[in-house]
Amino acid sequence: MPLSTLLVIDDDSALLYAVQKSLQSPTLKVNLANSASIGIRSFKEHRPDVVLLDLRLSEASGLDVLRDIRAIDEQVPVIMFTAYSTAATTIEASKSGAFDYLLKPVDLQKLKETVERALSEGKLSTKESSDLSAVTFVPGADVTIVGSSIPMQEIYKKIGRFASSTGNVLILGESGTGKELVAHAIHHHSPRRNNQFVAINCAALSETLLESELFGHERGAFTGAEKRRIGKFEFAHGGTLFLDEVADMSTATQAKVLRLLQEQSFERLGGNETIRTDVRIVAATNKNLHALMQRGLFREDLYYRLNVFCINLPALKEREGDIPDLVNYFVSCFQKEFGKERVFISPEVYSILCDYQWPGNMRELQSVVKHALAHAVGSVIAKEHLPQALIHTSLNRPRRETGTPALLSINDLLRSTLAKGEGDLYDKAIRLLDQQIIPAVLEHTGGNLQQACDILGISRNTLKSKIREGSISIEHFVLSRIDKDHQSLKAH
Numbered sequence: 001m002p003l004s005t006l007l008v009i010d011d012d013s014a015l016l017y018a019v020q021k022s023l024q025s026p027t028l029k030v031n032l033a034n035s036a037s038i039g040i041r042s043f044k045e046h047r048p049d050v051v052l053l054d055l056r057l058s059e060a061s062g063l064d065v066l067r068d069i070r071a072i073d074e075q076v077p078v079i080m081f082t083a084y085s086t087a088a089t090t091i092e093a094s095k096s097g098a099f100d101y102l103l104k105p106v107d108l109q110k111l112k113e114t115v116e117r118a119l120s121e122g123k124l125s126t127k128e129s130s131d132l133s134a135v136t137f138v139p140g141a142d143v144t145i146v147g148s149s150i151p152m153q154e155i156y157k158k159i160g161r162f163a164s165s166t167g168n169v170l171i172l173g174e175s176g177t178g179k180e181l182v183a184h185a186i187h188h189h190s191p192r193r194n195n196q197f198v199a200i201n202c203a204a205l206s207e208t209l210l211e212s213e214l215f216g217h218e219r220g221a222f223t224g225a226e227k228r229r230i231g232k233f234e235f236a237h238g239g240t241l242f243l244d245e246v247a248d249m250s251t252a253t254q255a256k257v258l259r260l261l262q263e264q265s266f267e268r269l270g271g272n273e274t275i276r277t278d279v280r281i282v283a284a285t286n287k288n289l290h291a292l293m294q295r296g297l298f299r300e301d302l303y304y305r306l307n308v309f310c311i312n313l314p315a316l317k318e319r320e321g322d323i324p325d326l327v328n329y330f331v332s333c334f335q336k337e338f339g340k341e342r343v344f345i346s347p348e349v350y351s352i353l354c355d356y357q358w359p360g361n362m363r364e365l366q367s368v369v370k371h372a373l374a375h376a377v378g379s380v381i382a383k384e385h386l387p388q389a390l391i392h393t394s395l396n397r398p399r400r401e402t403g404t405p406a407l408l409s410i411n412d413l414l415r416s417t418l419a420k421g422e423g424d425l426y427d428k429a430i431r432l433l434d435q436q437i438i439p440a441v442l443e444h445t446g447g448n449l450q451q452a453c454d455i456l457g458i459s460r461n462t463l464k465s466k467i468r469e470g471s472i473s474i475e476h477f478v479l480s481r482i483d484k485d486h487q488s489l490k491a492h
């Protein structure tokens with residue numbers, strides 16, 4: 001008898017067959033359900049050890065099914081997969097209690113590994129571990145996070161898991177990677193969302209002014225203090241306080257912040273009244289806190305108070321696949337400012353931007369987009385509208401090797417795979433065809449996704465999934481100039 005059971009809920013019969021054939025073994029039984037209602041009924045009857053659930057089912061949302069499953073069993077691992085990935089859906093899936101979130105087309109080896117991990121962790125799970133993420137997600141319209149690359153998918157999962165907790169969060173990352181945006185997202189998806197989100201830059205103020213901003217002061221506390229001032233800790237009561245550049249606090253201010261975090265109380269400068277507060281701290285820095293602690297410049301006890309949860313943001317050069325989406329998003333944000341109703345971006349521009357290293361991260365990309373919009377006389381952004389320094393850097397940088405076997409034929413692949421006794425021949429052949437056919441068709445259509453889909457005979461979502469999954473070199477990825485789906489990913 002099988003030791004474990006996997007329930008797969010998806011309305012794609014071909015996928016159900018492929019998953020069952022790939023994963024079923026003497027130690028794992030795979031049950032199939034081609035609809036939400038059948039899936040829920042099967043779950044109630046068989047109580048599987050792991051569930052594999054599609055986000056979009058014909059009769060219901062996968063997130064609704066996930067919530068139904070959670071009402072029955074709070075701890076069973078549920079792996080979600082979809083061809084329609086956005087920041088909002090990934091965060092929502094994580095907050096609703098999803099174990100992991102995979103993109104279609106499904107990589108069967110990765111799926112096997114994820115199911116094995118879910119089975120292993122499911123046996124060790126406790127109610128405490130599931131409570132962190134088993135909270136219904138309420139989407140909002142005022143937090144925009146752009147990007148669907150694998151590094152950003154992991155960030156969205158962490159936001160979903162951490163947001164509903166009361167623990168402090170430490171966000172690490174280079175300057176310009178979007179630390180404040182992530183802090184906003186944590187607050188927005190937390191139970192504190194209806195209270196204040198207050199941000200303060202610790203590097204922008206002197207020690208005295210920073211303490212006054214944080215704790216407030218009484219009249220006459222120092223020269224120029226003509227009246228009482230309410231500090232940020234007091235003002236943010238019940239909400240979230242974002243301490244940006246927290247590493248730039250003086251050690252004296254660090255000590256006072258530590259005392260507040262320990263006791264949840266403080267006194268205004270020049271006062272003796274004890275004020276209690278309930279504030280969640282989200283702190284951020286681009287500096288190496290461990291190095292600062294070794295030099296005695298950052299308190300170790302404060303570090304551990306702040307670092308209950310940690311999010312390490314990737315640099316933009318590590319998110320190459322997100323650059324086209326980010327470019328389109330910034331264009332949509334600023335095109336009206338430059339008097340442009342419509343904007344078209346040449347394929348060459350996308351190629352240059354994707355190949356650049358972006359030392360200034362998102363701030364630099366935003367600046368480049370504004371520069372291009374300002375220099376483009378008409379509605380088309382071409383290579384000559386980009387900053388010359390960027391073009392020069394890109395042209396003189398060695399091209400990256402993609403490792404794509406572009407000249408390998410199907411016969412060569414067949415002979416090689418059979419000679420080595422390897423498996424997954426069909427999947428390898430499909431990927432090889434994708435790597436050769438799709439770039440050529442995209443170049444032929446000038447980046448028009450709909451025309452490419454008509455030629456290939458596949459849907460737009462399938463084409464986008466193949467690109468996102470990494471089968472297609474980003475250097476061949478030319479976005480459709482009329483493709484509105486790529487302009488932005490909003491949490492709404």
